[in-house]
Amino acid sequence: MKLVKLLLVIMLTAFTVVSKSNDDQQADSLTRVLESQADSARIPTLLALSWELRNSNPELAIRYGHEAIDLSRQYNDFENLAKAHSFVGVAYRVMGNYSKSIDYYFIGLDIATEHNIAEQVGYAYLNLANLYIYQEYCNNALENLKKAEEIAVKINSKPMLSYVYLYMGRTLVLKNEPLKALDFFQKALDIRIQTNSRPEQAVCFKYIGDVYLSTNDLKAALFNYDKSLSVIDKDADKSLYADLLEKKSTISLQQKNVSQALRLANESLAIANEIGASFTARNATQNLASIALSRSEYQKASEHLKRIIEYNSHLFGQQLSEKIFLLEYQLEKQQKESEIEMLNKDNIIKKLQLEKAKNYNFTFLFIIILLLSLFISSLYLLKLRRKRTDLLEAQNQEIVSQRQKIEQKNNHLQNAYTVIEGYISKITDSIQYAKKIQEAILPNFEVLKTYFTDCYSYYLPKDFVSGDFYWIATKGNTLYVSVADCTGHGVPGAFMSIIGMDLLSQAINQQNINEPAKILDYLNVEIRKKLRKETQDELILKDSMDIAIFSYQLGGKTIQYCGALVPLTIVRKGKLLEHKPQFTSIGISPELFKRPFKQEEIEIQTGDWIYLYSDGYMDQFGGENNRKYMRSQFFSTLVNISQLEGELQKDELQKKFNDWKGNNEQIDDVLVLGIKV
Numbered sequence: 001m002k003l004v005k006l007l008l009v010i011m012l013t014a015f016t017v018v019s020k021s022n023d024d025q026q027a028d029s030l031t032r033v034l035e036s037q038a039d040s041a042r043i044p045t046l047l048a049l050s051w052e053l054r055n056s057n058p059e060l061a062i063r064y065g066h067e068a069i070d071l072s073r074q075y076n077d078f079e080n081l082a083k084a085h086s087f088v089g090v091a092y093r094v095m096g097n098y099s100k101s102i103d104y105y106f107i108g109l110d111i112a113t114e115h116n117i118a119e120q121v122g123y124a125y126l127n128l129a130n131l132y133i134y135q136e137y138c139n140n141a142l143e144n145l146k147k148a149e150e151i152a153v154k155i156n157s158k159p160m161l162s163y164v165y166l167y168m169g170r171t172l173v174l175k176n177e178p179l180k181a182l183d184f185f186q187k188a189l190d191i192r193i194q195t196n197s198r199p200e201q202a203v204c205f206k207y208i209g210d211v212y213l214s215t216n217d218l219k220a221a222l223f224n225y226d227k228s229l230s231v232i233d234k235d236a237d238k239s240l241y242a243d244l245l246e247k248k249s250t251i252s253l254q255q256k257n258v259s260q261a262l263r264l265a266n267e268s269l270a271i272a273n274e275i276g277a278s279f280t281a282r283n284a285t286q287n288l289a290s291i292a293l294s295r296s297e298y299q300k301a302s303e304h305l306k307r308i309i310e311y312n313s314h315l316f317g318q319q320l321s322e323k324i325f326l327l328e329y330q331l332e333k334q335q336k337e338s339e340i341e342m343l344n345k346d347n348i349i350k351k352l353q354l355e356k357a358k359n360y361n362f363t364f365l366f367i368i369i370l371l372l373s374l375f376i377s378s379l380y381l382l383k384l385r386r387k388r389t390d391l392l393e394a395q396n397q398e399i400v401s402q403r404q405k406i407e408q409k410n411n412h413l414q415n416a417y418t419v420i421e422g423y424i425s426k427i428t429d430s431i432q433y434a435k436k437i438q439e440a441i442l443p444n445f446e447v448l449k450t451y452f453t454d455c456y457s458y459y460l461p462k463d464f465v466s467g468d469f470y471w472i473a474t475k476g477n478t479l480y481v482s483v484a485d486c487t488g489h490g491v492p493g494a495f496m497s498i499i500g501m502d503l504l505s506q507a508i509n510q511q512n513i514n515e516p517a518k519i520l521d522y523l524n525v526e527i528r529k530k531l532r533k534e535t536q537d538e539l540i541l542k543d544s545m546d547i548a549i550f551s552y553q554l555g556g557k558t559i560q561y562c563g564a565l566v567p568l569t570i571v572r573k574g575k576l577l578e579h580k581p582q583f584t585s586i587g588i589s590p591e592l593f594k595r596p597f598k599q600e601e602i603e604i605q606t607g608d609w610i611y612l613y614s615d616g617y618m619d620q621f622g623g624e625n626n627r628k629y630m631r632s633q634f635f636s637t638l639v640n641i642s643q644l645e646g647e648l649q650k651d652e653l654q655k656k657f658n659d660w661k662g663n664n665e666q667i668d669d670v671l672v673l674g675i676k677v
Contacts, residue, residue: 136174
């Protein structure tokens, strides 16, 4: 009866694949079959569902795969157990969860190797090679592909061989060998045409298009992407469909067809988010960021950048370091246990040898004393010796087995190290991209030269991007200049700086606020709304901004200044005049600060140097006693350099900062803005 049910499952599954109406119909058909099955008969159907849904609904594919794992383990079905781990790993890879993906690949490889399941060993090497290709580790990928190719040839598996050729082509693309890559992609396509594997043919056309895109042959790339779209089952392989849309968006962007690039990128992003394909979603978002930059839509660009960082955090920040630590700990523990066990076995061997010597002496005495007992004693010793020899051989085999397992764990640990290096490289690339966007947003100094004689800025972020920023704007004949120090530095500080510049622009352009004090009142309210701080119960909130702003009318003799923990300093004829700020930050809890900001009208004279600055310069540790630069020494520096031109002042500030810091780490972002009346 079970055999009849199993044949029914195979016939129904085959009929579903051949009919291929769409992904939902196939899954529904398999689900109906599954409902009528029990026990081990469910395993093939669960595996078929997991593989069918991997590219359209990877989360559901993982659920079916786990159920197949539990049943296969219960019935000691090791071939399907290895296959189920492979399928779950593929679904996690589609979702961009490489950390869990590599776990399931290794487990599947161990099971297949232990039970000599050649086909699943080959596919395990293919899966590992695919993961290395995503991380751009060509040599590691080629090593695994060579092992898979040997197995594919040995068992005469054309589908496996087509994957080998496909991945060889992708590796050669990374090695910048496009002609060789095309040859391997064509070999893979020929096999899939022979076996009438249309969905797999779509994959080949897609990667052939990637080759032409890498060589900037946009026409040939677009032809192959359209060819792939003509044979793809869009419902069954949403992952590939989203990838193709993203590639066509890239081509449209290079062809300056921005509207089409935007439409394709948004469609790709929607599908990728639907199935949880983080890698494709990240690439589509990068296209959207480039489009926003080309349109000077900096606010949109910064929002896309934030999502790119979130995608990379999901893709590359998946606690692999903890997994590596656990592997190291297990390996070290296993090595120590093996060493102790080997020492104990050596002691046993020595004891056996001593005991053997005693037995020989005893036998010798026996021969002398009683020749009659020679035959009986000889038989006894021979039997005892055989037992002990068998025991030693068994112990030696156990030692060899332990050494092999340790070597296998070493290989897994090295693979994990290789993957995490790729994650670190990609996170650094994203932060470098954020730096370019922040530099593009900072205002141009040419506006200041219309109102003042000379100007410069000494701007030194601690970690690529900065929480310090300067802002310059005009409205009518009035100039507004501001310097701000946001909480923190690096990526969090950079996002705070983008919010600050956006709110300053809103204050004068949309709210028509023209007084510095009222501008800071507006920022104090709006920044809390932006960060949703009113829902928090903390008395003092961490996210805040120290800022100074002054306004100046063209040809005037005064400036209007207001500051929140950032002073305004004037050096006039060798004397320093400090105008103190109010001692509160923008965004602080309203329970502590309810008063409106006050502004000060300051008289200026020709030749005055006006300075606005964050506290990063004076808080830097260094010097002979490794202490802070301090405010008094900073003021002395401003007085000494005030006789120089702006660019020379900037060079002198940089030289003094580097000399003071020495080999110490820079502790904060640094910003000094100088303007000469």
